[in-house]
Amino acid sequence: MKKVLVGMSGGVDSTVTTLMLQEEGYEVEGLYMKLHSKPGYHEIHQARAQKAADFLNVKLHVLDLQENFKKEVFQPFIDTYEQGKTPNPCALCNRTMKFGEMINYADKIGADYLATGHYIKTDGKYFYQAEDDTKDQSYFLFYVNKEILPRLLFPLGSKKKVAIKEIAASIKGLESFSSQPESSEICFVETTYTDLLKDYVSVDNVGDVLDKDGNIVGEHKGYMHYTIGKRKGFSVRGAHEPHFVLSIDAKKNQIVVGKKEELICNNVVLDHLNMFSEEKEFQTTVKLRYRTTAVKCHVEIIDDKAYVQLQDSVFGVAIGQAAVFYDEDKLIGGGWIAQV
Numbered sequence: 001m002k003k004v005l006v007g008m009s010g011g012v013d014s015t016v017t018t019l020m021l022q023e024e025g026y027e028v029e030g031l032y033m034k035l036h037s038k039p040g041y042h043e044i045h046q047a048r049a050q051k052a053a054d055f056l057n058v059k060l061h062v063l064d065l066q067e068n069f070k071k072e073v074f075q076p077f078i079d080t081y082e083q084g085k086t087p088n089p090c091a092l093c094n095r096t097m098k099f100g101e102m103i104n105y106a107d108k109i110g111a112d113y114l115a116t117g118h119y120i121k122t123d124g125k126y127f128y129q130a131e132d133d134t135k136d137q138s139y140f141l142f143y144v145n146k147e148i149l150p151r152l153l154f155p156l157g158s159k160k161k162v163a164i165k166e167i168a169a170s171i172k173g174l175e176s177f178s179s180q181p182e183s184s185e186i187c188f189v190e191t192t193y194t195d196l197l198k199d200y201v202s203v204d205n206v207g208d209v210l211d212k213d214g215n216i217v218g219e220h221k222g223y224m225h226y227t228i229g230k231r232k233g234f235s236v237r238g239a240h241e242p243h244f245v246l247s248i249d250a251k252k253n254q255i256v257v258g259k260k261e262e263l264i265c266n267n268v269v270l271d272h273l274n275m276f277s278e279e280k281e282f283q284t285t286v287k288l289r290y291r292t293t294a295v296k297c298h299v300e301i302i303d304d305k306a307y308v309q310l311q312d313s314v315f316g317v318a319i320g321q322a323a324v325f326y327d328e329d330k331l332i333g334g335g336w337i338a339q340v
Contacts, residue, residue: 001025001026001027002026002027002112002113003026003027003028003029003109003110003111003112003113004021004026004027004028004029004111004112004113004114004115004153005029005030005031005102005105005106005109005111005113005114005115006018006021006028006029006030006031006058006114006115006116007030007031007033007098007102007114007115007116007117008030008031008032008049008052008053008058008060009032009045009049009117010032010044010045010046010047010048010049010051010052011045011048011117011177011180012117012164012165012168012177012178012180013117013118013119013156013164014049014052014116014117015052015056015117015168015174015177016117016155016156016164016167016168016177017115017116017117017155017156018030018052018053018056018058019056019167019171019174020155021115021153021155022056022058024155026113028056028058029058029059029060029061029109029111030049030052030053030058030059030060030061031060031061031062031063031102031105032045032046032049032050032060032061032062032063033062033063033065033097033098033101033102034046034062034063034064034065034066035065035066035069035073035093035097035187035188036066036069036074036187036188037066037070037188038187038188038190041187046062048177048180052174052177055173055174061105061109063101063102063105065097065101068096068097068101069093069097072092072093072096072097073089073092073093073096073097074089074188076089076092077089078197078200078201080320081193081197081201081224082201082224082250083250083320084223084224084248084249084250085248085318085319085320086227086228086318086319086320086321087320088140088320088321088322088336089186089188090140090186091139091140091141091142091143091322092143094140094141094143094144095143095144095145095274098116099114099141099144099145099148099152100145102114103148103151106151112151113151113152113153114148114151114152114153115152115153115154115155116152116154117156118137118141118154118156118157119131119132119135119136119137119154119156119157119159119161120136120137120138120141120154120157121154121157121158122149122152122154122157124149124150124152125149125150125276126149126276126330126331126332127141127142127144127149127276127330127331128157128329128330128331129326129329129331130156130157130158131157131158131159131160132159132160132161134161135160135161138324138331139287139290139322139324140290140322141331142274142322142324142331142333142334143274143322143334144274145274146274146276149276165178165179166178194224194225197224201224202222203222203224203225204221204222205222205223205253206219206220206221206222207219207220207222207223207252207253207254207255208220208252208253208254209234209235209236209254209255209256209257210254210255210256210257211256211257211258212246212256212258212262217236217237217238217239217257218234218235218236218237218257219234219235220233220234220235220255221233221234222253223248223249223250223253223254223255226245226248226255227245227318228245228246228247228248228263228316228317228318228319229244229245229263229315229316229318230244230245231243231244231245234255234257236257241259242259242260243257243258243259244257244258244259244260244262244263244316245257246258246262246263260315263315263316264313264314264315265310265313265314265315265316265317265340266309266310266313267307267308267309267310267340268288268308268310268317268323268337268339268340269305269306269307269308269337269338269339269340270305270306270308270323270334270335270336270337270338271304271305271335271336271338272304272335272336273301273304273305273306273333273334273335274333274334274335275301275332275333275334276331276332276333277332277333279301280300280301280302281298281299281300281301282298282299283296283297283298283299284296284297284299284325284326284327284332285297285325285326285327286299286308286310286323286324286325286326286334287323287324287326288314288317288321288323288337289318289321292314294326295310295311295312295314296310296311296312297309297310297311298311299325305335305338306323306335308323317337317340318337319337319338319339319340320336320337321336321337322334322335322336322337323335323336323337
């Protein structure tokens with residue numbers, strides 16, 4: 001019998017994943033990971049994970065990775081905002097923690113496979129978008145080490161979220177999991193990212209708002225309050241139409257603003273690539289943010305950088321975000337936006 005280690009968070013997705021793998025005949029063990037240090041969080045979620053494990057008669061391991069998480073995910077999150085960029089901590093966490101430390105733990109207990117409750121598919125060579133496009137998480141998994149794909153199982157990839165909740169609701173003892181609130185997009189952010197940043201860096205530093213010609217036209221409340229494309233929270237003297245953040249200069253505590261058409265982007269450069277395909281030049285589509293439509297593009301990879309020419313202009317591309325390539329529903333790789 002093949003053994004699989006399941007990442008159990010205490011939510012309905014990982015709980016039903018565990019159940020489905022048991023029904024498929026796997027020997028299942030669970031792992032709850034303590035990642036961030038948000039007060040009170042683990043007391044609640046670890047208890048839920050233990051409740052699910054006890055009900056399903058699964059051994060639950062607990063791995064404290066709070067120090068690792070702080071170094072590999074949380075500190076880069078802070079640093080990226082300090083640099084005036086827009087981070088994507090979930091993609092980093094998936095590579096280093098959920099599919100890094102967790103695959104190491106799978107090896108430790110002799111598990112053949114690693115499974116999670118992510119909505120995504122894999123054939124062992126590539127990732128594919130989930131059946132439920134409203135829950136698809138492939139964008140956040142583009143950075144996972146491709147060598148481990150043959151060992152990953154995603155039972156929810158071909159399911160709809162509503163069906164997963166119905167499964168839990170139909171089983172006496174698991175009903176409460178079906179009505180739990182959805183987890184937040186960034187698990188360690190309680191309210192807003194700026195509220196969190198204030199505990200670690202100086203956020204509220206009034207600075208100048210500039211136009212594209214370098215003229216001071218207004219005032220802002222601190223550059224870390226802004227991301228590319230934001231249109232509120234700063235003043236522009238004499239403006240009769242909306243202005244948007246075009247760029248951020250962290251060292252000078254300045255933001256440059258302009259009209260919406262000045263946000264247009266036709267080319268991006270990516271670094272720190274993670275490609276599942278070996279091609280160096282190709283036509284494909286790219287997602288430049290999670291909740292956006294993929295746009296057609298031409299890609300040329302030179303010296304571990306991807307030069308991406310967009311077929312259609314897009315607005316408000318942010319340095320620091322992930323750019324992920326798709327061939328229809330197949331994820332073929334991606335990288336981090338370094339230049340626009």
